[in-house]
Amino acid sequence: MTIEIPNFTPAIPEIFVLTMACVILMVDLLLTDRSRVVTYLLAQATLVGAVLLTLTSMSSTSVSTFGGMYIKDPMGDLLKLGMYVAVFVAFVYSRDYIRLRHMFRGEYFVIGLFGLLGMMVMVSASHFLTIYLGLELLSLSLYTMVAMNRDSGESTEAAMKYFVLGAIASGMLLYGMSMLYGATGTLDVAGVKSAVAQMKADDIILVFGLVFIVVGLAFKVGAVPFHMWVPDVYHGAPTSVALYISSAPKIAAFAMIMRLLVGGLEGMVASWQGMLIILAILSMGLGNLIAISQTNIKRMLAYSAISHMGFFLLGILSGTANGYGSAMFYVLAYAVMSLGSFGIIVLLSRQGFEADKLDDFKGLSKRSPWVAFLMLLVMFSMAGVPPTIGFYAKLMVVQSVIDAGLLWLAIVSVLMAVIGAYYYLRVIKLMYFDQPETSEPIVAGADMRAVLSINALALLLVLPWVGTLIDLCRKAIQAVA
């Protein structure tokens, strides 16, 4: 028996991240608390290295390896670049925050990197098993990160909830996959696709499997009515972890949806379109409405995330290549906005104080006009007010929905956007129209301030190149679809 040695080249970024994560884990053992910053720097260096590796190997063709379980394609490369940047920024924002809370340990970064590895596998998976493998690697890392602040009851509770509900979701997904396996006899994404094409689209086992897959995915992206974990986890997790959860994993979730629904089950678009429409409307509606009544900004952002996922699903459910491109642009734009918003919460937090109440934002424009301005940009962008990038993201998904002939859905979604605008405006109101309750100075490292400024300003200054970015997303998708 001969064992064929697979082509490792396409997976070099993953191999690199894995190796580095192990190395960092080892190196960290030799470090004292005072020199722990080396771990941080190594983790960041890993991300920079991964960016370079992915950039140098980018091409417009798809390469499949590991017996068809892994695929490297333009969409994957672009998404990975987005995830590296998101994780990089999340680490920068985390550093001071976790140091003040005695979480500045090597594990934080190592688990963060393992989570990234899981996401990378999800992005490049072309086999149901690989998708599941990546997803579980990510999820287990996230459960641990949420519980990282072990003395906090809230965090532990959040981690438990996340774990239990996440496990149910994974179970659903697996069950759906097994159904599909039963119906098609294969777990290979491309194989499922061709098998589905042979079968009737309303085949009962296929539809049964599809329902479970969609439920599992909805759990993972946090779409209503499978959203219950999102507010608790965002609220309970340390802010720096919520920051991590709210950015890169959303990008990975997009990839998972692309691989499963579009890659594998595109033949059943008529079935999953209807399901996603319901999920999207509920998410946009409920997310935006409940966000209004929140007094904790992390919870508010959690409900905002739910509504954003609703908008993002609009792009997917339009079922066209351009629609997928819109969803991809949306999720990348959302990751940047989300990083900015949580970054500002982290910036305002001090030792023994979490700036997670909405009231903590009162009069921010007096305490720090610059930070208030950055938050203003982020909020307007999330509300989808031009000229910020959030508007173009919404424009694209609405346009793809109209393109798909769902004019009514487009109208519903823009009306939901108006409801959503209210609570974003309220944050701006607190910052600019109210008087500050504290005059505590805002302390933050220069690196954090610089990255945060770039992060928020990017939402506005990307304006002249927004067309180029959209094209990039569309091209990446066209190479896949």
Added chain:
Amino acid sequence: MFTDYLLSLVIWLPIAGGVLVLLTGDDKNAPLARWISLGVSVAAFVLSIPLYTHFDPATASMQFVEKGATPWIAAFNVYYYLGIDGISLLLIILTTFITPLVVIAGWKVIKEKVALYMASFLIMEGLIVGVFSALDGILFYVFWEAMLVPMYLIIGIWGGPNRVYAAIKFFLYTFLGSVLMLVTLIYLYYQAGNSFSILDFHAVKLGLTEQILIFLAFFAAFAVKVPMFPVHTWLPDAHVEAPTGGSVVLAAIMLKVGAYGFLRFNLPITPDASHELAWFMITLSLIAVVYIGLVALVQEDMKKLIAYSSIAHMGFVTLGFFIFNPQGMEGGIVQMVSHGFISGALFLCVGVMYDRLHSRQIGDYGGVANKMPVFAAFFMLFAMANSGLPGTSGFVGEFLVILGSFQANFWYAFLAATTLIFGAAYSLWMYKRVIFGKVANDKVEALEDATPREILFLAILAVTVLVMGLWPYPFVEVMHTSVDHLLQQASVSKL
């Protein structure tokens, strides 16, 4: 030639200036912020003058056209595409003319966050000019929505006691109106063969039902901005709570953006629906003229009174548009410009008194003429102009619209003409109660007359109002061809 980029300059100079002003930082550098703002706003006005002098009134096609060689957003065929005709020209000059006055008006009064205040107005000026000159649907929408942001801050930060409510109401009301327009723009994009060019929209063939729905979607956006009855309720709140400069910009410019939308979108894109729904528009306009005129009569708050008077006058504008004859439309446009000067001037007058007495209630005043004779004279002129006195700009527009409505229907003209009575009643009655009579109380006794700074901006507006009233030709001349072209577009059925 420099005229090739003139529109871009007029748009981006104030925006860049606004950013520069923001960079001056906190109130230590307030004088610097003020002077830069004045310089930039005057420069923008000077730059907009060649738009008028180089404008060719003989053609109805777009002039000073700028179109990017490559699309700005290739995926949707969105171009950076600008151009103006005679209608937008006047409104652009109105915008660049009013902004320096607003800067001067806020010179001493605004003491907190001066840089942010001045920058908001400058940025808004650029965005509004952008709205008037955008020829690409998405570009238009970007300018249109972005302009809410500075206005939201202006009302919310420097406004009166109830400012937060007013600011959020203003934003959500106008945002709600606009999003339906966005959906319509995208719909038209597909109908026009993947083009967002507004001129392409004009040429699209549409069925009647389609047209009516499109008309209503645009109506939602523009009627809120105008504002037309019954979606006008945000305006009195926003006006009353906004600082003087904010009220001036709202009344003088921002309301015009809505009316401009009707001319640029509704009439040429949906001509059949416009005719079909003309009764609806005329009814709403006449309700605004008559009913809101009566509402204005009973206001106790001067700013509210002028706000309701603005709604009534804007009713005249929309009435003029939807009777489909040259007098009506030209009258409507003249009325837009003239109302910009007059309402701006009235809000500045109220501001002058408010800065001294910190009250807008009519009841707190009385006998102001004894203490502020120069100011009283200016206020008199603007109150008269607001009631449509011949010889002032207010007369020209109202007269033309009434003339036009006579051709359409006697009763339209009859109801519209009641504005001459109501307008005179609420303007002059307010004037009487505030200015004439005995000195009402000690606070009025302590009033001092207008300062040279105040006389400066009041005098500039007074001269403008009189010139436009006595010699309207330069204003009418430039728009004549464009109006004819628009009427012709509106009369050709697309069915």
